[in-house]
Structure formats: structure tokens, C-alpha cells
Amino acid sequence: MSVVTRFAPSPTGYLHVGGARTALYSWLHAQRHHGEFVLRIEDTDRERSTDEAVQAILDGMEWLGLEHTQGPYYQTQRFDRYKEVVAQLLEEGKAYRCYCSKERLDELREQQMTAKEKPRYDGKCRHLTKEQQDITQAHVIRFKNPQEGKVTWNDAVKGEITFANSELDDLIIARTDGTPTYNFTVVVDDWDMKITQVIRGDDHVNNTPRQINIFKALNATAPEYAHVPMILGDDGKKLSKRHGAVSVMQYRDDGYLPQAVLNYLIRLGWSHGDQEIFSLEEMKSLFDIHDINKAASAFNTDKLRWLNQHYIKTLPVKEVAAALQWHIDNLGLNLSEGPALELLIPLFSERVHTLKELAESIVYFYQDYQEFDAGAAKKHLRPVAKEPLELVASKLSELNEWTAASIQSAIDATAEQLSVGMGKVGMPLRVAVTGAGQSPNLDVTLLHIGQARCLERIRKALAFIAARAEG
Known part of the structure; x- marks a missing residue:
């Protein structure tokens, strides 16, 4: 099969x-x-x-x-089929019309709960003769559930499960307006569609014996069930x-x-x-x-999140870029204004856990930031940073080839000429070109931002330092 x-x-x-x-x-x-x-x-x-x-x-x-x-498939498009099977069960005496009012059923339920009994239909209409039935009167159709014996199935997850038929009542399979109910339509659909395994949540375990009994009434084989916790x-x-x-x-x-x-x-x-x-x-x-x-x-x-980062790091870059595009569009970024996504993804894959974080992290490669990160600016764009920024800007502007190696050489030369540690040049430069205090290595960051844009942003940072010095 x-x-x-x-x-x-x-x-x-x-x-x-x-x-x-x-x-x-x-x-x-x-x-x-x-x-x-x-x-x-x-x-x-x-x-x-x-x-x-x-x-x-x-x-x-x-x-x-x-x-x-x-x-x-849509169940609302299969109502004729459900009516056909309801009619079959009625004809074979495996279902019956029930005329009990909502008020009677509510009262019955209340009595049973007061007596600490399991609420269930008492079968009042189960044995009505044809003469006692009036199809013009409001009624539902109930399935005539076996009253003796038991239902047992070997669940693929939970093992053998047994319900006594005495625990099950005659469930409604068609409402007053003729629309079919869940437990009935599921059986007809699974039967017609030749379903061999039903994998579903274990909140459906109580439905299963009812459905198996309907399968038996239709002389059909029930599928194997696997109820997932x-x-x-x-x-x-x-x-x-x-x-x-x-x-x-x-x-x-x-x-x-x-x-x-x-x-x-x-x-x-x-x-x-x-x-x-x-x-x-x-x-x-x-x-x-x-x-x-x-x-x-x-x-x-x-x-x-850990798994997601793993896939960001290990999937082909083009696949990640394709998935990232939705977030790029959501931020309104124009990729023609910066580097190809495939160049940036490897730089950030160790730094982010989601594509949303990744998209938000690369905004400054495509559009200018509106303002500096307050904490980073306060710490790194101080008057002492003016000279390193001016000198590194001068060296960067003189580069004929904009490569990661030439950029790093300009940064190294600046630190050496001023006799300061790399951080005294690198951190103000990072804040200047990205607007924040964190980024991938400076050489590749500046490389992908571009020479003209980097120099313009350094001028912006110098203006910020000057304004801050003036008070």
C-alpha cells in the first residue's frame, strides 16, 4: 500500500x-x-x-x-459527499435523527455533572421508529455508536490505547442546518483520500475512538494514528x-x-x-x-537562534542573500547604492543570529546614518580624536587604489606617525564611517563603504567634534 x-x-x-x-x-x-x-x-x-x-x-x-x-482540498466544497454518506448511514440504521432541544440537553448535562457523571447524550431518540420521526421538524443527525465492547488501536507514538464504547456517546454528525461536524467529515475525507497515516496533536486522542467506530460503520479501514505530544x-x-x-x-x-x-x-x-x-x-x-x-x-x-546563526554561516551565500532580500526591501534599502550582499554576509555571520539583525547591521553601507550612536560618539569623537581623523583622512584621500590592504596601510601609517596605539585611530574612524562603535574589521568595512563616502563621513565627524568643542 x-x-x-x-x-x-x-x-x-x-x-x-x-x-x-x-x-x-x-x-x-x-x-x-x-x-x-x-x-x-x-x-x-x-x-x-x-x-x-x-x-x-x-x-x-x-x-x-x-x-x-x-x-x-476544501471541506466546504465537499458538502454533497458528506450528505451522501449521512444518508447511507441513516438508511443502514447506523445513524438516527435526534429532536432533543438545546434546553433538554443543557438540563441533562447539568443533572449529570451534579451527579458527578460524565456528561453524555442519553440516547433518548436512538430508538425512534420511522413513524415517530418527522423530517420537517428541526433535528440533528447522530451516529449510532456501539454500546458494548471497546475500541483499541496501536498508536505509532503512544502505543496501545483502548476506550470502552460505554464511555462514548452518540455524537452529532450533521447539525440542524445540515452542515456536517468535524469528527464525521474527517473520517469521510480520510477514507476518500486513502490516508494511510494520520499524524496529529495528542489533543485529538479522544476523537480517535469515535472516528474509528465511524470507519467501521462504513466498512472502511481506519488509518494508522500517531498522536504527537x-x-x-x-x-x-x-x-x-x-x-x-x-x-x-x-x-x-x-x-x-x-x-x-x-x-x-x-x-x-x-x-x-x-x-x-x-x-x-x-x-x-x-x-x-x-x-x-x-x-x-x-x-x-x-x-x-543558535540554529539560525549556523545556517546563516553555512548555507551558500546566494541562498542567504535571497532570504535576506525581504528584510532589505522592508528597510527600504537600495542595493545599487552599495556593495553586493554576498560580500557583506560573511563579514557579519558571526555577529548576528537573525536576518533581521543582519539587515539592520548593514544599513550604513547603503545609506548615510542620520546621527552618531550617542555612547560611541561620547567616548570616541572627542577633541583628542581630531588629529588622528584629519591625518587618516588625508592618507585615505591620496589612495589611488581602494583596497583592503591600502586602507590598512593608511591606518597603520597614521598610528605610527602620531605614535599612538591603533585604538586611538581605529575607534574614532570606525564611529566616523559607520556612525556606531561596532563593525567588522576596518579595512573591509571602509572598502565596502567606498572612498568618497568614507571621506565625507570623516568630515561629518570632524564637524561634530568641532561643534562639541565649542560647547
């Missing part, structure tokens, strides 16, 4: 970390077995589903590179908005590479020895759903 997995998000919000991990695991399982990966949008909750959320899911999947081979925040509590990114796309906005996010997500509940770094090909060949950890995993932002 060929492997077919699926990712089936509900478009009531963005694609978040937990959903992205589920999508990754499902995609990898299909990839490893040369199978199919289905993307299904479960949009039957019409009140909460939005077009914006659908697009956010599609954008997130595309950014991560998790390409589906089938779909996207939840992700906890840095503080050990359930991951939520307060722990960081609301959407996977927020990670792009914050400067993370998709390769780093994928590498981080696969390790967030799965491991292969002590290995931390995985190429995409290694992920495809090594990942096995049966090796997913049973315990919950804790999100660690520092670990993600």
Missing part, C-alpha cells in the same frame, strides 16, 4: 508552531516512503474560518517548502501567543531562515542520537514516526 499522509488545518487562525511541526512530520513520512502528501483545509466552521487565515496557511507551507502533492513554552506551560510568534510567517519577519525553523521543529519531539543539525535529505531519510518522543517538548528560543 502506498503511503498517503495529510495536513488538515482549520483556517480559524494562522499556521502556528504546533501545526507546522505536524505538517513537517506528515510531509517527511510521505517523503521517506515516496508517497503522497495531501493538504486539506477543514473550513466547515463558517463563523470562524477566514480567507486571510487560509492564505496564511498556504503562505506558511510555501515558505517552509512543505509542498503538497494533492490539494488543497504538545509543545511547551520556555516556562514549561502550554505553548501560546505569549511565548513568541503567533504565526510561522512571524519567524520569517523576525529574520529566521526556513531551513533553521525546519531543523528546529524536527528536533522538537524527535531525535536521532545526539545529532542536532540535519540537512533536508537527512530529515527525509532518517525520520520515522515510530521514533517520535512520548513526552512533551519545550520550546527554546535560544536554541532556535
Whole structure:
């Protein structure tokens, strides 16, 4: 049997970390077995589903590179199929019409909770005869769940799980307005799409026995289930908005590479020895759903930042530059006003953890800074810096070849001529040409800023020193 997995998000919000991990695991399982990966949008909750959320899911999947081979399918486009299966179950006596009012059900629930019983439908309408049923009267359709026996399945992550049928009630499969419910549509979809493995969060464990019973009622084979433990925040509590990114796309906005996010997500509940770094090909060949950890995993932002820096340093520079372009555009930088990104990325890869930090660090190569960093200017643009700056500017202006070697020679000669340490020349010069107190080595920094721009900025620094001296 060929492997077919699926990712089936509900478009009531963005694609978040937990959903992205589920999508990754499902995609990898299909990839490893040369199978199919289905993307299904479960949009039957019409009140909460939005077009914006659908697009956010599609954008997130595309950014991560998790390409589906089938779909996207939309449940709202399959209502005729669901009605067909509901009619089949009614005809076969495996479902029934329920006329109980909301008030009766609320009262029943309250009585059961007062008696410390598990709230469940009591089956009042289960045995109505055809003569007792009026299809013109408001009603829902309930699945006739077996009342005896048990449901057992071997979960790929959690092992054998058993539920007694007596714990399960007759769930609603079609609402009063005829729209189908989640547990029912999922079964019909997984059946029709020939899904072989369902990988999802362990908050769905309680849904599984209900779904398996519907599969049995349809004389269909249920897929293998793998229920993945939840992700906890840095503080050990359930991951939520307060722990960081609301959407996977927020990670792009914050400067993370998709390769780093994928590498981080696969390790967030799965491991292969002590290995931390995985190429995409290694992920495809090594990942096995049966090796997913049973315990919950804790999100660690520092670990993600470390991974991201690793990929900034090790990916081909052109790939990093392509991902960096979004941040460059976001800052409004014109790359024609400075060096190629490929020249700057290696200079900053040890200094930054995100593409956003990288983009913000290289602004001065493309446009003039508006003002000096206050702390750096106060410390290094003092009257004592006037002479070194004037002399180094003179030497830099005389260079016929603007190379890293000639620039360094001019700086060295200035320090030697004034009999001062390199810091007395280098630090004022760094602040003058970058506006701040930190940068890569001065020779390459000045090289990529350009001769004319460097000299203009040194004049600006000298004017600042003069104005400061005057009071």
C-alpha cells in the first residue's frame, strides 16, 4: 500500500508552531516512503474560518517548502459527499435523527455533572421508529455508536490505547442546518483520500475512538494514528501567543531562515542520537514516526537562534542573500547604492543570529546614518580624536587604489606617525564611517563603504567634534 499522509488545518487562525511541526512530520513520512502528501483545509466552521487565515496557511507551507502533492482540498466544497454518506448511514440504521432541544440537553448535562457523571447524550431518540420521526421538524443527525465492547488501536507514538464504547456517546454528525461536524467529515475525507497515516496533536486522542467506530460503520479501514505530544513554552506551560510568534510567517519577519525553523521543529519531539543539525535529505531519510518522543517538548528560543546563526554561516551565500532580500526591501534599502550582499554576509555571520539583525547591521553601507550612536560618539569623537581623523583622512584621500590592504596601510601609517596605539585611530574612524562603535574589521568595512563616502563621513565627524568643542 502506498503511503498517503495529510495536513488538515482549520483556517480559524494562522499556521502556528504546533501545526507546522505536524505538517513537517506528515510531509517527511510521505517523503521517506515516496508517497503522497495531501493538504486539506477543514473550513466547515463558517463563523470562524477566514480567507486571510487560509492564505496564511498556504503562505506558511510555501515558505517552509512543505509542498503538497494533492490539494488543497476544501471541506466546504465537499458538502454533497458528506450528505451522501449521512444518508447511507441513516438508511443502514447506523445513524438516527435526534429532536432533543438545546434546553433538554443543557438540563441533562447539568443533572449529570451534579451527579458527578460524565456528561453524555442519553440516547433518548436512538430508538425512534420511522413513524415517530418527522423530517420537517428541526433535528440533528447522530451516529449510532456501539454500546458494548471497546475500541483499541496501536498508536505509532503512544502505543496501545483502548476506550470502552460505554464511555462514548452518540455524537452529532450533521447539525440542524445540515452542515456536517468535524469528527464525521474527517473520517469521510480520510477514507476518500486513502490516508494511510494520520499524524496529529495528542489533543485529538479522544476523537480517535469515535472516528474509528465511524470507519467501521462504513466498512472502511481506519488509518494508522500517531498522536504527537504538545509543545511547551520556555516556562514549561502550554505553548501560546505569549511565548513568541503567533504565526510561522512571524519567524520569517523576525529574520529566521526556513531551513533553521525546519531543523528546529524536527528536533522538537524527535531525535536521532545526539545529532542536532540535519540537512533536508537527512530529515527525509532518517525520520520515522515510530521514533517520535512520548513526552512533551519545550520550546527554546535560544536554541532556535543558535540554529539560525549556523545556517546563516553555512548555507551558500546566494541562498542567504535571497532570504535576506525581504528584510532589505522592508528597510527600504537600495542595493545599487552599495556593495553586493554576498560580500557583506560573511563579514557579519558571526555577529548576528537573525536576518533581521543582519539587515539592520548593514544599513550604513547603503545609506548615510542620520546621527552618531550617542555612547560611541561620547567616548570616541572627542577633541583628542581630531588629529588622528584629519591625518587618516588625508592618507585615505591620496589612495589611488581602494583596497583592503591600502586602507590598512593608511591606518597603520597614521598610528605610527602620531605614535599612538591603533585604538586611538581605529575607534574614532570606525564611529566616523559607520556612525556606531561596532563593525567588522576596518579595512573591509571602509572598502565596502567606498572612498568618497568614507571621506565625507570623516568630515561629518570632524564637524561634530568641532561643534562639541565649542560647547
